[in-house]
Amino acid sequence: MPKTIKITKGLDIKLKGAAEKTLSVIKPESFAIKPADFIGVFPRLLVKEGDQVQAGTPIFFDKFRENIVFTAQHSGKVTEIKRGDKRVLLEIRIEAEDVNKQIDFEPAKPESQAREQLKEKLLKSGLWTLIRQRPYNIIANPDTTPKSIFISAFDSAPLAADYDFVINGKGDEFQTGLNVLKGLTDGKVYLNIGQDTKAPEFLNAKNVEITLFKGPHPAGNVGTQINHLDPINKGEIVWTIKPQDVATIGYLFLKGVINPEIIVALAGSEVIKTGYYKTIRGGCIKKMVESNVSDTDVRYISGNVLTGSKIRPDNYLDFYDSLVTVIKEGNYHEFLGWALPGFSKFSTSRSFPAFLTPNKTFVLDTNLHGGERAYVMTGKFEQVFPMDILPLQLIKAIIFEDIDLMENLGIYEVEPEDFALVEFIDTSKTNIQALVRKGLEIMRKEMN
Amino acid sequence: MRSLRRFLDKVKPQFQRGGKYEKLQSTFDAFETFLFVPDHTTQSGSHIRDSIDMKRTMSVVVIALIPTLLFGIWNVGYQHFLSHAIETGFWAKVAYGAWKVIPIVVVSYVVGLGIEFIFAQYRHHEVNEGFLVSGMLIPLVLPPDIPLWMVAVATAFAVIIGKEVFGGTGMNILNPALTARAFLFFAYPASMSGEKVWIAEKADTFSGATPLAEAALGTGDGTVTFSHSFADMFFGFIPGSIGETSTLAILIGAVILAVTGIGSLRIMLSVVAGGLFMGILGKIIGLNAYMEIPFYYHLVMGGFAFGTVYMATDPVTAAQTGMGKIWYGFFIGVVAVLIRVFNPAYPEGMMLAILLMNVFAPLIDHYVVESNIKRRLKRTRKNNAMDAKPQTV
Numbered sequence: 001m002p003k004t005i006k007i008t009k010g011l012d013i014k015l016k017g018a019a020e021k022t023l024s025v026i027k028p029e030s031f032a033i034k035p036a037d038f039i040g041v042f043p044r045l046l047v048k049e050g051d052q053v054q055a056g057t058p059i060f061f062d063k064f065r066e067n068i069v070f071t072a073q074h075s076g077k078v079t080e081i082k083r084g085d086k087r088v089l090l091e092i093r094i095e096a097e098d099v100n101k102q103i104d105f106e107p108a109k110p111e112s113q114a115r116e117q118l119k120e121k122l123l124k125s126g127l128w129t130l131i132r133q134r135p136y137n138i139i140a141n142p143d144t145t146p147k148s149i150f151i152s153a154f155d156s157a158p159l160a161a162d163y164d165f166v167i168n169g170k171g172d173e174f175q176t177g178l179n180v181l182k183g184l185t186d187g188k189v190y191l192n193i194g195q196d197t198k199a200p201e202f203l204n205a206k207n208v209e210i211t212l213f214k215g216p217h218p219a220g221n222v223g224t225q226i227n228h229l230d231p232i233n234k235g236e237i238v239w240t241i242k243p244q245d246v247a248t249i250g251y252l253f254l255k256g257v258i259n260p261e262i263i264v265a266l267a268g269s270e271v272i273k274t275g276y277y278k279t280i281r282g283g284c285i286k287k288m289v290e291s292n293v294s295d296t297d298v299r300y301i302s303g304n305v306l307t308g309s310k311i312r313p314d315n316y317l318d319f320y321d322s323l324v325t326v327i328k329e330g331n332y333h334e335f336l337g338w339a340l341p342g343f344s345k346f347s348t349s350r351s352f353p354a355f356l357t358p359n360k361t362f363v364l365d366t367n368l369h370g371g372e373r374a375y376v377m378t379g380k381f382e383q384v385f386p387m388d389i390l391p392l393q394l395i396k397a398i399i400f401e402d403i404d405l406m407e408n409l410g411i412y413e414v415e416p417e418d419f420a421l422v423e424f425i426d427t428s429k430t431n432i433q434a435l436v437r438k439g440l441e442i443m444r445k446e447m448n
Numbered sequence: 449m450r451s452l453r454r455f456l457d458k459v460k461p462q463f464q465r466g467g468k469y470e471k472l473q474s475t476f477d478a479f480e481t482f483l484f485v486p487d488h489t490t491q492s493g494s495h496i497r498d499s500i501d502m503k504r505t506m507s508v509v510v511i512a513l514i515p516t517l518l519f520g521i522w523n524v525g526y527q528h529f530l531s532h533a534i535e536t537g538f539w540a541k542v543a544y545g546a547w548k549v550i551p552i553v554v555v556s557y558v559v560g561l562g563i564e565f566i567f568a569q570y571r572h573h574e575v576n577e578g579f580l581v582s583g584m585l586i587p588l589v590l591p592p593d594i595p596l597w598m599v600a601v602a603t604a605f606a607v608i609i610g611k612e613v614f615g616g617t618g619m620n621i622l623n624p625a626l627t628a629r630a631f632l633f634f635a636y637p638a639s640m641s642g643e644k645v646w647i648a649e650k651a652d653t654f655s656g657a658t659p660l661a662e663a664a665l666g667t668g669d670g671t672v673t674f675s676h677s678f679a680d681m682f683f684g685f686i687p688g689s690i691g692e693t694s695t696l697a698i699l700i701g702a703v704i705l706a707v708t709g710i711g712s713l714r715i716m717l718s719v720v721a722g723g724l725f726m727g728i729l730g731k732i733i734g735l736n737a738y739m740e741i742p743f744y745y746h747l748v749m750g751g752f753a754f755g756t757v758y759m760a761t762d763p764v765t766a767a768q769t770g771m772g773k774i775w776y777g778f779f780i781g782v783v784a785v786l787i788r789v790f791n792p793a794y795p796e797g798m799m800l801a802i803l804l805m806n807v808f809a810p811l812i813d814h815y816v817v818e819s820n821i822k823r824r825l826k827r828t829r830k831n832n833a834m835d836a837k838p839q840t841v
Contacts (some may be wrong), residue, residue: 013496015496158496231827233824233827233828233831234828235828236831299495301495305494305495305496306494306495306496307493307494308495310495325495327495327496329489330487330489330490331487331489332487333453333484333485333486333487334484334485335449335452335453335483335484336483336484336485337484337485338485338501338503338504338507339503339504339507342499345499346498346499347498347499347500348498348500349498349499349500349504349505349708349709349710350707350708350709351500351504351505351508351708351709351710352499352500364496365489365496366489366490366495366496367485367487367488367489367490367497368486368488368489368490368497369485369497369498369499369500369501370485370486370500370501370502370503371481371486371488371501371502371574372574373502373574373576373577373617373618374576374615374616374617374618374619375618376502376505376578376617376618376763376764377505377710377763378712378763378766378768379712379714379763379768379770379773380709382770388820388823388824389820390769390816390817390820392768393768393769393813393817408821408824408825409817409820409821409824410824416493420493420494423493423494423497424494424496424497424498425498425500426497426498427498427500427501427502427505428502428618429497429501431491431492431493432493433492433493433494434492434493
């Protein structure tokens with residue numbers, strides 16, 4: 001029986017449209033690498049439009065850390081290099097070929113390899129970019145050794161992909177990936193399972209410390225888990241990685257090539273047929289959502305409704321995401337909406353009747369339900385924030401950019417996603433996740 | 449509703465920048481968002497948001513105040529006719545009370561909201577809903593015979609000096625409604641204390657002393673004799689400020705605030721605990737006759753209950769940390785009773801206790817935040833020590 005940690009603070013938002021457990025295979029016409037998915041990366045492009053690339057060909061590298069290389073996941077032709085204002089690199093679109101030509105990085109047994117050899121293979125193949133570090137959520141620095149590595153084997157966010165389903169049959173790859181990670185740290189590799197985790201791939205994993213997290217969202221957030229198991233103090237570094245990405249790293253060491261596949265859930269109240277899709281990492285979502293979405297005004301989100309990013313129906317998945325959510329847009333006026341009882345509305349406030357029906361699933365749209373105000377209410381954020389950190393005080397420290405206070409109040413331990421529920425329940429309708437990101441960027445600049 | 453929406457959409461451009469009535473933009477905006485929740489959608493961060501907003505939050509507090517307002521209206525009439533020894537029916541009392549109370553409420557809202565609209569326009573903000581509550585609280589803590597011009601002056605003082613100079617709702621240090629009351633208390637003491645003001649147009653022959661005034665006689669060498677029973681004080685058949693007399697009506701409000709989670713039950717209970725603690729301690733020490741009264745009388749006399757439920761719980765001026773709220777509330781209760789039993793000049797200790805603790809709330813929070821910081825620093829040091837060990841071995 002693994003060690004159990006019970007989370008009491010938090011909130012499960014029960015939404016309509018959870019993904020059905022059916023798997024379809026699609027081959028997207030194209031996929032893209034978006035430099036904006038990687039925090040703090042300044043891309044230096046290595047390809048041009050019309051180039052043919054193989055799976056594993058470097059596409060760009062980071063100007064500040066030249067050994068961090070971003071490679072193509074699948075072979076094909078670079079069709080478009082999209083730039084924005086001031087020529088900021090937005091997207092490198094690659095048309096996937098029918099036959100995947102892969103660069104051979106040679107299989108290897110991670111147990112028999114030195115740490116430097118493991119790192120070199122990951123860096124060269126571009127799969128190093130799957131490992132991120134806290135604080136700051138940037139791609140891990142290969143010159144450091146983390147005190148521990150965290151993997152959350154379940155996602156507790158609304159409508160999230162079921163990692164049990166996604167990892168099914170990938171036991172060997174996952175375990176090989178864990179062995180690689182074990183070789184990268186002197187500390188522990190933590191694999192944290194949820195109360196519904198049944199997959200033997202997770203339960204029988206070796207070389208890791210398994211902890212069971214019970215309770216509502218954000219129990220599945222790796223930030224919550226770090227805070228309870230091995231909190232980050234000033235100067236310390238923890239690495240994090242998602243389960244599918246562990247398997248991708250394992251595949252590289254087993255077969256010597258990059259596995260471009262990723263299983264993505266399609267969920268949300270506006271999806272006609274929900275389900276799971278095997279596609280290419282960063283693939284175009286067009287084939288998944290085309291004529292599969294109700295014809296109201298909808299929002300496509302790469303990721304979950306709390307932390308994902310808004311994309312267009314012919315856009316690409318974010319690099320780290322394994323979920324596409326489609327919900328209604330909320331661009332309507334509601335007559336006396338704040339005063340009516342609101343029987344169909346979801347709220348954590350008991351001034352709405354939603355608290356009487358705790359098991360009801362709701363259809364939520366993107367309406368802000370009010371205007372932005374100064375902070376008035378207190379004691380609410382703490383109810384959905386299961387860490388020993390004072391959320392309101394930290395937010396205020398970020399607002400007035402007090403670096404010492406931010407550090408003292410524990411900014412190194414948090415990421416915007418940890419504040420997603422706080423932002424959701426905020427009566428004053430402020431954009432707290434963006435604020436936390438800003439605070440972390442201030443700290444990162446200050447520390448370098 | 450669609451035609452109303454169409455009308456608003458049609459006239460809206462005239463109220464926007466460059467329009468004919470651009471000076472009324474925030475006023476228009478306030479009315480528009482009152483009628484229709486805006487069509488704004490999330491642009492960053494969480495794509496979905498809780499349905500709660502500031503308008504709903506504040507209106508719950510206003511709803512929680514309604515029992516005290518209704519009882520206050522009736523009681524103003526009841527006390528008036530009682531002093532004149534006239535027997536009348538229920539509706540005559542209500543009519544008289546309404547004739548006295550409604551103008552005070554109207555003046556408070558008109559003056560306060562007017563100033564809020566001007567400041568919102570000046571700052572290019574949306575109008576804050578905070579005054580919806582303050583505008584109701586101010587009349588309820590005033591005596592029924594207060595001249596209307598004083599209500600206007602006090603409200604203006606509270607909104608401008610108590611709130612807007614700090615940056616508006618959410619930024620103020622002192623509770624605006626209590627600022628208004630304290631202003632009147634010190635600027636026009638004749639209209640805010642003594643025996644005359646607590647009953648509207650009182651008959652001269654009738655005593656009209658509030659339980660607080662009767663008890664205050666016991667601060668020196670005097671004795672305390674209450675002309676009202678405990679039940680009278682609990683149900684509210686006593687003279688006093690318009691909304692404060694009925695502990696029962698206030699309890700109904702307390703339940704509304706606590707169940708919806710909009711008022712902090714933690715603060716309410718802490719204040720009561722503090723008041724009882726000091727009441728019992730006073731009883732044990734027993735230096736004067738006031739201290740000798742049954743300790744639980746403090747909860748039903750004067751503004752203790754009203755202040756506990758509606759004033760101490762104001763989230764902006766209260767302590768903001770969980771632990772801080774407990775200390776903040778406890779000290780309000782202690783200080784309120786302390787002022788009552790020792791100081792005959794200020795019979796109402798509750799107002800001053802809350803204002804005092806408003807000032808101290810940031811200090812209390814400071815110590816709670818410091819303890820959180822210390823915990824983190826200690827953890828860091830411990831970890832560093834552990835890291836250092838293998839190197840020395």
